[in-house]
Amino acid sequence: MGKKTRMTGAKALIESLYAEKVDVIFGYPGGVLLPIYDELFDADINHILVRHEQAAAHAADGYARATGKVGVCLATSGPGATNLVTGIATAYMDSVPMVAITGQVPSSMIGNDAFQEANITGITLPITKHNYLVTDVNDLPRIIKEAFHIASTGRPGPVLIDIPKDITTDELDFEYPESVELRGYKPTKTGHKKQIKRAADIISNAKQPVIYVGGGIIAAEATKELLELAQTISAPVTTTLMGKGAFPDDNPLCIGMPGMHGTKYANYAIQESDVLIAVGVRFDDRVTGKVESFAPNAQIIHVDIDPAEISKNVRVDIPIVGNAKSVLSMLVEYIKEKLNGKTNTAAWVKKVENWKKQYPLYYHKDDKLKPQYIMEQINELYPDSIIVTEVGQNQMWAAQYFKYKEPRTFISSGGLGTMGYGFPASMGVKMGHPDKVVFDISGDGSFQMNSQELATVVQNDIPVIVVIFNNGFLGMVRQWQELFFEQRYSFTCIDDSVDFVKLAEAYGAMGLRVTKSEEVGPALKKAVESGRPTVIDFVVEREENVSPMVPAGAAINEMLDLEVQS
Amino acid sequence: MKHTLAVLVENKPGVLARVSGLFSRRGFNIESLAVGVTDNPDISRMTIVVSGDDRVLDQVTKQLNKLIDVIKVSDLDPTDAIERELALFKVKVDKGNRSEVIQIVEVFRAQIVDVGVKTMIVGVTGTGDKIDAIEKLLRNFGIVEVVRTGKISINRGVKTVKLEK
Ligand SMILES: Cc1ncc(C[n+]2csc(CCOP(=O)(O)OP(=O)(O)O)c2C)c(N)n1
Ligand SMILES: [Mg+2]
Numbered sequence: 001m002g003k004k005t006r007m008t009g010a011k012a013l014i015e016s017l018y019a020e021k022v023d024v025i026f027g028y029p030g031g032v033l034l035p036i037y038d039e040l041f042d043a044d045i046n047h048i049l050v051r052h053e054q055a056a057a058h059a060a061d062g063y064a065r066a067t068g069k070v071g072v073c074l075a076t077s078g079p080g081a082t083n084l085v086t087g088i089a090t091a092y093m094d095s096v097p098m099v100a101i102t103g104q105v106p107s108s109m110i111g112n113d114a115f116q117e118a119n120i121t122g123i124t125l126p127i128t129k130h131n132y133l134v135t136d137v138n139d140l141p142r143i144i145k146e147a148f149h150i151a152s153t154g155r156p157g158p159v160l161i162d163i164p165k166d167i168t169t170d171e172l173d174f175e176y177p178e179s180v181e182l183r184g185y186k187p188t189k190t191g192h193k194k195q196i197k198r199a200a201d202i203i204s205n206a207k208q209p210v211i212y213v214g215g216g217i218i219a220a221e222a223t224k225e226l227l228e229l230a231q232t233i234s235a236p237v238t239t240t241l242m243g244k245g246a247f248p249d250d251n252p253l254c255i256g257m258p259g260m261h262g263t264k265y266a267n268y269a270i271q272e273s274d275v276l277i278a279v280g281v282r283f284d285d286r287v288t289g290k291v292e293s294f295a296p297n298a299q300i301i302h303v304d305i306d307p308a309e310i311s312k313n314v315r316v317d318i319p320i321v322g323n324a325k326s327v328l329s330m331l332v333e334y335i336k337e338k339l340n341g342k343t344n345t346a347a348w349v350k351k352v353e354n355w356k357k358q359y360p361l362y363y364h365k366d367d368k369l370k371p372q373y374i375m376e377q378i379n380e381l382y383p384d385s386i387i388v389t390e391v392g393q394n395q396m397w398a399a400q401y402f403k404y405k406e407p408r409t410f411i412s413s414g415g416l417g418t419m420g421y422g423f424p425a426s427m428g429v430k431m432g433h434p435d436k437v438v439f440d441i442s443g444d445g446s447f448q449m450n451s452q453e454l455a456t457v458v459q460n461d462i463p464v465i466v467v468i469f470n471n472g473f474l475g476m477v478r479q480w481q482e483l484f485f486e487q488r489y490s491f492t493c494i495d496d497s498v499d500f501v502k503l504a505e506a507y508g509a510m511g512l513r514v515t516k517s518e519e520v521g522p523a524l525k526k527a528v529e530s531g532r533p534t535v536i537d538f539v540v541e542r543e544e545n546v547s548p549m550v551p552a553g554a555a556i557n558e559m560l561d562l563e564v565q566s
Numbered sequence: 567m568k569h570t571l572a573v574l575v576e577n578k579p580g581v582l583a584r585v586s587g588l589f590s591r592r593g594f595n596i597e598s599l600a601v602g603v604t605d606n607p608d609i610s611r612m613t614i615v616v617s618g619d620d621r622v623l624d625q626v627t628k629q630l631n632k633l634i635d636v637i638k639v640s641d642l643d644p645t646d647a648i649e650r651e652l653a654l655f656k657v658k659v660d661k662g663n664r665s666e667v668i669q670i671v672e673v674f675r676a677q678i679v680d681v682g683v684k685t686m687i688v689g690v691t692g693t694g695d696k697i698d699a700i701e702k703l704l705r706n707f708g709i710v711e712v713v714r715t716g717k718i719s720i721n722r723g724v725k726t727v728k729l730e731k
Contacts (some may be wrong), residue, residue: 125584126591128632133580150634183729184576184637308628311621 004173009137010035012472019176026056029075032165033105057087062425066431071254078116089127093415097156104164129157137170154187191322200334206275208348210237215242216280218407234343238266239281244410249403259287261396264359267556279303279558281311293555369542371469376402385437390422390446392476396546398441419451426464444470449533454507457533466535504535572727573612574638598716655688658708
């Protein structure tokens with residue numbers, strides 16, 4: 001570029017988005033956004049008009065998780081901005097790169113409780129990686145450059161830019177900066193060499209190592225390095241909910257998910273490990289259970305890009321701050337020198353394999369329609385699809401009964417556990433991967449939190465497939481009531497509240513209903529082959545439980561079997 | 567355990583809210599906080615006194631460093647740093663005890679900054695202990711109002727808390 005061009009703030013915003021190679025944004029207009037929307041009218045950016053701003057944030061988030069690029073959403077001041085909040089918090093908890101742009105009342109009116117004024121930078125302070133209120137149009141290009149940089153580097157996260165209306169009509173000499181100058185932001189990349197060597201020593205001598213990985217592997221695109229580490233030392237790998245797809249579920253060394261609804265063998269392996277190699281994880285309470293008895297015999301090595309995660313929840317023996325890709329490749333190199341092709345873990349791998357055989361994931365197969373079976377069918381018919389989930393039992397079955405082999409194929413709200421996330425997120429996923437089959441695995445409760453987006457997928461022809469496990473309950477909460485509150489199902493029954501087939505049809509989408517196992521495959525095929533946005537209402541067993549389960553506050557090897565093998 | 571942190575931040579609106587918001591959100595206890603601009607007008611320096619064990623301090627430091635507007639965080643070693651607070655005491659006086667107050671002020675190298683018919687304002691700078699000590703004595707006369715700043719602190723000798731160039 002180099003040459004400066006005179007233009008309005010609104011135009012400069014669009015030019016900046018071009019410079020960041022943004023090809024799609026999800027938004028909803030309003031008074032203070034009029035100048036921006038006027039520019040968007042003939043901009044070379046695909047704008048998807050949602051039906052609720054929360055969906056714009058989730059869609060941008062889904063797009064980001066599926067592509068690794070920064071997702072962008074746009075909302076007007078006041079209620080538009082506050083409607084984004086759940087979506088921003090969801091992205092923040094799961095470290096998703098996102099830029100949220102909000103309109104604001106004119107600068108001169110800020111602080112006066114003007115019409116549709118909300119202090120969105122104040123509101124989002126604790127749920128953004130950083131945020132900006134633009135006070136001078138000349139700062140706009142720099143701020144946008146910084147926002148994309150901050151969102152996508154280090155530990156990724158959402159950044160919000162609040163733009164008062166007058167800034168969008170003020171003029172500036174536009175030039176997009178080539179680099180950022182942020183003296184307070186220098187994320188560490190490579191790990192400390194000495195620490196990595198120490199870790200390599202410990203790992204090389206480990207007899208019962210377990211590799212515990214999460215979203216950090218996917219963010220750093222370190223799946224190749226992870227596979228190499230696992231094979232070099234021959235150690236079982238457990239992937240968290242956020243780490244699904246970081247290590248192939250069909251690899252013999254894969255032991256599935258740890259924690260509350262993890263596999264028994266993953267939890268047993270962690271508890272008996274002598275070295276726990278934790279990479280890109282944050283020892284969430286849903287993983288560790290009772291923290292004092294987590295991995296009691298293990299020396300813990302923790303690799304993370306965010307220094308604040310080290311020793312936050314669990315005491316760590318060898319902390320390594322750095323990007324998972326670079327740290328793992330160095331680690332593998334040192335370990336290879338030490339091991340020279342040998343491994344010390346044969347007996348351990350055998351033991352874990354036996355647990356795997358003895359305690360497989362299990363559900364009772366009878367003539368009833370089971371959600372687990374539906375997931376298995378999706379896995380069989382469409383193994384290369386991208387699975388997006390809502391929250392609740394549906395989310396756990398989606399995690400347990402589909403084989404994830406590639407990163408960015410399991411998209412789910414882990415940290416915040418946001419019901420209503422999946423459907424709008426699946427729109428973003430599909431926009432990022434139009435050639436992939438995208439399923440939103442949903443519950444009858446969750447779907448109703450953002451079902452208005454049926455209008456969006458129909459209007460914009462975004463053929464995602466919503467798979468509703470319709471159990472007539474807020475199932476996960478009902479499960480807890482069954483187990484811990486004497487089956488007192490207080491306000492968790494939602495049966496017959498809506499006809500999902502008619503709902504889909506009312507919006508112009510396809511609606512299908514399935515009540516028997518043998519109809520599952522044909523319905524899935526019909527949905528995929530139609531190429532249309534589809535809702536499939538699977539009327540499933542009402543009181544099916546997610547199993548196994550670690551009760552809250554228990555150690556992770558104290559698991560309940562809720563589906564007893566007969 | 568108390569720690570004194572010297573924190574260099576961007577001199578921009580909203581930074582104080584980011585820092586104080588972080589402390590309340592993460593449940594860290596701020597004992598005191600003082601802030602002012604440095605020799606570089608773009609950079610402010612906060613002196614924050616926090617209480618907590620080493621683990622808390624570790625988290626505070628790391629979380630502060632995560633804020634984009636925080637440029638540098640150092641934990642000052644109290645044995646190797648100068649500490650100062652400023653306090654103003656409005657003390658009730660009458661003809662009979664005015665000279666007694668003046669004596670105390672002299673002993674503490676404090677200052678009389680205002681004299682009225684019924685009150686006197688005593689200004690004192692020093693460590694927290696020194697200010698506590700004079701406050702205790704002045705209380706005998708009746709303290710009407712107290713204003714104290716947070717602590718500020720600086721390393722002795724050549725050591726500095728500055729931007730690395
Ligand atoms: C926005 C929001 N509100 C409440 C909850 C608490 N919650 C977690 S799971 C769940 C039930 C979900 O019901 P449904 O979508 O039908 O899924 P199911 O568990 O039946 O598969 C609830 C209410 C939540 N996670 N998110
Ligand atoms: Mg349900």
